[in-house]
Amino acid sequence: MKTGSRIRVMEIIARMNVGGPATQVLGLSEGLNPEEFDHRLYTGYLEGDEGDHLRLRDTSIRVHRVRGLGRSINPADDLRALFRLVSAMRRFRPHIVHTRTTKAGAIGRTAARLSGVGAARVHVFHGHLLHGYFSPVKLGLYVRAERALASVTDQLVTGGAQVRDELLAAGIGRPEQYVVIPPGVRLGPVPSREKARAELGLPLDAPVVAYIGRLTRVKRPDRFLDAAGAVLARVPGCRFVMCGDGDLREEVKHGIAPARDSFRLLGWRKDVETVYAAADVVLLTSDNEGTPLTLVEAGMAGTPVVATRVGSVAEVVRDGHTGLLAAPDAGALAAHVVRLLSDPGAAARMGATARDWTTGAFGVERLVADTEALYRSLRGASRHRLTPEGTNT
Template sequence: MPESRIRVMEIIARLNVGGPATQISGLIGRLNRDAFDHRLYVGDIDEEEGDHLRLHGAGPEFAGGDGGKAPPGRVHRVPGLGRSVSPAKDLAALAHLATAICHFRPHVLHTRTAKAGALGRIASALSGVPSARVHTFHGHLLDGYFSRPKRAAYVTFERLLAPMTCRLVTVGERVRDDLLAAKIGRPAQYTVIPPGVRIRPVPTRAAARLQLGLPQDAPVVAFVGRLTKVKRPDRLLATARAVFQRVPDCRFVLCGGGDLYDEVEREAARLPGEVRLLGWRKDTEAVYAAADVVLLTSDNEGTPLSLIEAGMTGTPVVSTRVGSVEEVVLDGRTGLLADRAPGHLARHVVRLLSDPALAGRMGEAARRWTASAFAADRLVADTENLYRTAAQDRGLSTAPEGARI
C-alpha cells in the first residue's frame, strides 16, 4: 500500500446491532484502501445487546487487535470502552486510546457515539498528535434517553468538546438543527451525511412468510429494532392492541432484542392477537418483505436504518414524527407519520392494511426514494470526501513519518 494514504482512526464504544455498526461495517469493506489506512477501535457490548459482528458473521477484517499494532483494516479492542460508565475502566480506555493515537498518528480521528466521542477526543488532545477530529452524532441524546440532570450534563459536555472538533457530522438535518438549538458547536462545523444502505436480495412476500412461518393471507405488521426504552415498546404494544380491535386477524412480528425483551414478551402474551418475537436475525430483509406495514414508535431517532431498509424492500411505514424520520419517510407518499398517541398510530396502520392499493403505491414510491437518497455508494463517497477535506483543512501532510504497523 502507498505510504501517502490518509490514516483514519475510527472509535466507537461498541458494535451492537443497530445503525452505527451497520454503517461502519459497510464502510470498512468499501473505503479505497489505496487512499486510506483505516483502523477501527471498539469496546465490548453488554450481554443483553445483539452483537453485530457475531450476527452477521464478520470477515477477517474484524479480527481482534491491540494498541494500534494489529494489521491495517482490523478491529482493535479497547478494554473499558463499552457503553457503561466506570471511572477506572474509562481511565484505562483513555490511556489505551492515547497510546494508540501516538503509535498510529492518524491524520483523521473519527469518533462515533457519546462515550467514544468524549474519550477519543480527550485522548487525541492529550496525545499531542495533530489530528483532524471528526465526531458523528448518529442520533442525539437530547430526548428520551436521560433524566433532566443527565441531559444537562450531556449537553454541557458536548458544548465543551465541540471547540476541539474539526467537523461535527449528523445523519440528518433535523438532528443537526436540534444540536445547534442546544448550542452544541457552530453551524460551519456541521456536515450532514445521511446513512447509506445496501440490503441483501429481497425474497418474495410468499417466500418470506413461508420462511418466518406466517400465514399467507393474514395482515402482518413488523417492527425491527432494539426493545429498549427510547424505542417505546410499550407504545408499540398499545398500538397493537388498538389495531387488533379493528383487524383481529392481524399478526405483529417484532425483530430485535434488548433490555426490555422479557417484559415485552410478557405483555405481548396478554394482547388479544398474535405478537411474535423473533429476537435478533440477520435476514431482516425477509421480515420487511413479509410485512404489509413496518411500524416505528420511538420517542427519539436519528435517521433510522430500519425505515430505509423497509423502503428498499417496498414496504410502507407508519412512524412517530421524531428526529430525522421525516427525511426518510415522505409523509403521505412513502408512508404515514403520526404523533405519539397509540390511537393515531393505529389508525394509520389500519388505513394501510385496509387499502392494499394505497399501501402498494406507497411501497413502490418508498423503494424509488430510498434507493436514490440512501445509496451505499453515496455514503462511501461522502465519507471519503469528509476525510480528505478534514485532513486538508488542518493542513496535515500524508508524507511518511516512520513505521506505523
C-alpha cells in the first residue's frame, strides 16, 4: 500500500503511566501494520512517580507530547492542550481520532470537532467512573458530559460486555455505537518460583499473596490489608507483597505496621512477571474495574486469582475454574484465599487452566487484529477521503 493511501490514526491518551490503558496502547502501536496504518501517539506529561519511564524507555514508538494533557484538571492548561491538538490534527489530517481515558477523551473529541478535518471518532472506555470515584453531584456532571461526548462519537469501545451494559444503563451512548474489544497482553518471560522468591527476598516455603496495582481509593488497598489480617489468623506464616504506588502509600505503610514482617511493599516494578511467579494467589480487592490486565497477566503466569466480582472481572476470571470471585467483602475474599492456600493441588489446576484461557483469549495479536478491523470499518465513517498528508479535501 502506498504511503499516501494509508489510514492515518491519531491516538490520544492523557498519560502513559503504569497501568492497563498504556499497556494496550504500546501493544497496539507496536503491532499495527505500518504499511496500512500511519499511527501516531499523542500523550501528556506525567506527574511525580507515575511510572511513565517504565512504559516508554524501551520502545521505539515515536511519542508526541502535548503539554496540559496530563492527569490534573486545570482550565487554562486544558484549553491550551485542546488547541495544541487542533493544530496537530490540521497538520496530520487523521482519518481516525482514537481517544482513551476520560480527560483525553473529552479534549480529543472536542478537538476533532473544532479542527474540521472530518476524522471519524472512536473512544475507548477501559473502565468507567460510575462507581467509587465521585460524589453524587460530580457523578451527575460526569454522566452528562459522557452522554454529550457519546453523541459526537462514531464508535464506543469497551473491554468487556459488563462495562458496556453499565454505561448504557447510565444513558451513555446507544447500543449500536458499542463494540467490545477485550484487552490484549504480551507477558514477558516468567521466572521460576525459586528465582522469583530469591529476587524479592521471600522464603521459598511460605504461602505468598500478591496485590498488584495502584494504591488508590477505588482499588481498596485497605480491604486487601483487612483480608490479609483475616488470612494471617488462619495461615500465620503467610507473606503479602504489594506491587504498586499511589496516593494511599502512607496509609498502607501505617496499616501494615502491626504485622510489618509479613508484608513487602515493592513500589512499581518493571518485572511484574517476577511478582506473579513468586505468588501463590493474586488478590484483587477493587470496588470498580474495567477488564483488569492484572488478572489477565496473572492467568498467563499460571497464578490463580481471588477477586471482587465488579465490572468485567467475571469475563476474565472464570469463577471456580481459573480463580474465585466474591462480593467486595474482606472476609469473603480471605476465605477464598485460605481455600486456595490450603489446597495447592486445586490452586495449581486453576493456574494451569488460567494460563490456557488467558493466553488464548487475551493475546496482543488478537487485540491488534480486532483494532485493525475496527479502523477499516471506520474508514466509511471518516468525513473525508483517504488522501496524502497535507492534501486538502
